[in-house]
Amino acid sequence: MLNVETPAVQGPRFGVGRNRASNLVRNYGPAAVLVLIAIAVWEASIRILDVPSYLWPAPSVIVQSMAEDTDVLRSATWVTLKEVLIGFAIAIAAGLLVGIVLHVSRTIRRAVYPILIASQSIPTVVLAPVLVLLMGFGIGPKLVVIALFTFFPIVVNTVDGLGSVDRDYIRMMLTLDASRWSIFRRVEFPAALPLVFSGIRIGATYAAIGAVFGEWAGSDAGLGYEMLQAQGRLDTPQVFSAVILVTLIAVCLFAFVSFVERLAIPWAHGDGTAGGKAME
Amino acid sequence: MVSLTPAGAQSRVPRISYIRTPEGRHLDSHAAVATDKENERVTSDIVIGGVRHRFGDVLALEATDLTIPAHERLAIVGPSGCGKSTLLFAIAGLLEPTEGTIQIGADRTARGRLRHCALMPQKDLLLPWRSALDNAALALENRGVSKQEARSRAQPLFERFGLGEFESHSPAQLSGGMRQRVAFLRTLMADKEILLLDEPFAALDSITRAQMQEWLLGALGSVPRTVVLVTHDVDEALLLTHKIIVLSARPGRIMVTLDTNFPTNLPRREIVTSPEFANLKQQALEALEC
Numbered sequence: 001m002l003n004v005e006t007p008a009v010q011g012p013r014f015g016v017g018r019n020r021a022s023n024l025v026r027n028y029g030p031a032a033v034l035v036l037i038a039i040a041v042w043e044a045s046i047r048i049l050d051v052p053s054y055l056w057p058a059p060s061v062i063v064q065s066m067a068e069d070t071d072v073l074r075s076a077t078w079v080t081l082k083e084v085l086i087g088f089a090i091a092i093a094a095g096l097l098v099g100i101v102l103h104v105s106r107t108i109r110r111a112v113y114p115i116l117i118a119s120q121s122i123p124t125v126v127l128a129p130v131l132v133l134l135m136g137f138g139i140g141p142k143l144v145v146i147a148l149f150t151f152f153p154i155v156v157n158t159v160d161g162l163g164s165v166d167r168d169y170i171r172m173m174l175t176l177d178a179s180r181w182s183i184f185r186r187v188e189f190p191a192a193l194p195l196v197f198s199g200i201r202i203g204a205t206y207a208a209i210g211a212v213f214g215e216w217a218g219s220d221a222g223l224g225y226e227m228l229q230a231q232g233r234l235d236t237p238q239v240f241s242a243v244i245l246v247t248l249i250a251v252c253l254f255a256f257v258s259f260v261e262r263l264a265i266p267w268a269h270g271d272g273t274a275g276g277k278a279m280e
Numbered sequence: 281m282v283s284l285t286p287a288g289a290q291s292r293v294p295r296i297s298y299i300r301t302p303e304g305r306h307l308d309s310h311a312a313v314a315t316d317k318e319n320e321r322v323t324s325d326i327v328i329g330g331v332r333h334r335f336g337d338v339l340a341l342e343a344t345d346l347t348i349p350a351h352e353r354l355a356i357v358g359p360s361g362c363g364k365s366t367l368l369f370a371i372a373g374l375l376e377p378t379e380g381t382i383q384i385g386a387d388r389t390a391r392g393r394l395r396h397c398a399l400m401p402q403k404d405l406l407l408p409w410r411s412a413l414d415n416a417a418l419a420l421e422n423r424g425v426s427k428q429e430a431r432s433r434a435q436p437l438f439e440r441f442g443l444g445e446f447e448s449h450s451p452a453q454l455s456g457g458m459r460q461r462v463a464f465l466r467t468l469m470a471d472k473e474i475l476l477l478d479e480p481f482a483a484l485d486s487i488t489r490a491q492m493q494e495w496l497l498g499a500l501g502s503v504p505r506t507v508v509l510v511t512h513d514v515d516e517a518l519l520l521t522h523k524i525i526v527l528s529a530r531p532g533r534i535m536v537t538l539d540t541n542f543p544t545n546l547p548r549r550e551i552v553t554s555p556e557f558a559n560l561k562q563q564a565l566e567a568l569e570c
Binding site for chain 2: 190
């Protein structure tokens, strides 16, 4: 009658470690193999067809270029990473705040939501140069561009998440003497978190691109800046190096958000300690 | 029990007499726990006068007059869509009927009624991010009691109602029956004089449902409240309550009122197979058919 999940028997330490390793292989193995095959094919075809490096460099050439320009790339990565982290943090804070306000006040939602959606059709890329004119070559315009890129999925998912709570939960809370605030904090907000986190994850993939656009519009440092410089010198291997580093920033940010999500809402993932989807 | 104040020092004489019928055969030993606050609970009748409710053009509930005295257990039985849940929500103060009045004590408004009633819904509606204990403690936290304090007040109930080992389990780790028990405790912890049960076991399989009915009977015996039970299961209504009203199909109208009150110290099996039970069931089913 009791359908209690029995916790998996804990093996000796090395056993657990091996288990984790095999999980890693199962989860990321296929992608890793695919990437390795792609690199091999790329390297081979460049060599066989004898394509010059300034047109399309082989992976080995890119690695070599990375090794030569480590210092430049390191400081450029740092600049871009800083922009991404700060810009994204602003987007999360603003996204949550606006999402909550839109949820709480129906009037504000009716007034602002359509405008917010319409604003998404404005190409942020075009805005970047204007922002540079307004705010100069500093970090300011980059932060704004990143925040604009990533803000939208966070707001939309926050509003949807907060509104997705079944009326029955609200009724139940009302008969348990809950105030509006109590319902928000104990039911609506936790219930919204899975959707909020997927909004943040989508945002995380845009943040790095946002930084590059911001830097292209006007800057004197960062990976986007180095890309433009290298392009001017026909140093294609370095363009590729910068692209790879931007991609790495995006992947790491995404992985970090997923990690935080697992810690914050274990109940939404059905991984032993708690399970099942929320609000079914 | 469910006294939420630390047991008062003034008159700790256990007033067992308060428990009107010596039901709660699993829980007899606990009956004496009823404390001062329990005894001082304000108890008010529910007076329903000429209530009619429409959803848009649809008349869901036809003029209903009904008085539910304090501490009575009433079952509302009827076919799906006859407005029985509507009536329950109206009593709870979750909606105001389009016509007529519902009065509990001196309170006539929905907001006022909400203070008297706790609702146990058909779905357990446990919050997946809270442990079983924290789910049960929700009402206390809503009232501003600290989390720790709320837990320590809910804990004795878990012990008492056979959920002791499951306090820290998440809802997903509990079976359907267990989840309903936690949901019932959550309702009880709201410390209201009126419990409204909206098809509380409809989602369970028949064996678990029978176990839960017996469990609930015991639980109610030790914690007397006014109970309004909505169900489409005639057996459940006969077993758990003192009085049954049968509603017709939409628009719901009271067809018949039956007094039940079986001696609750008999095992369920004997009650269910007794001729009196069969007779009442016959009457209820006849009323449902026409």
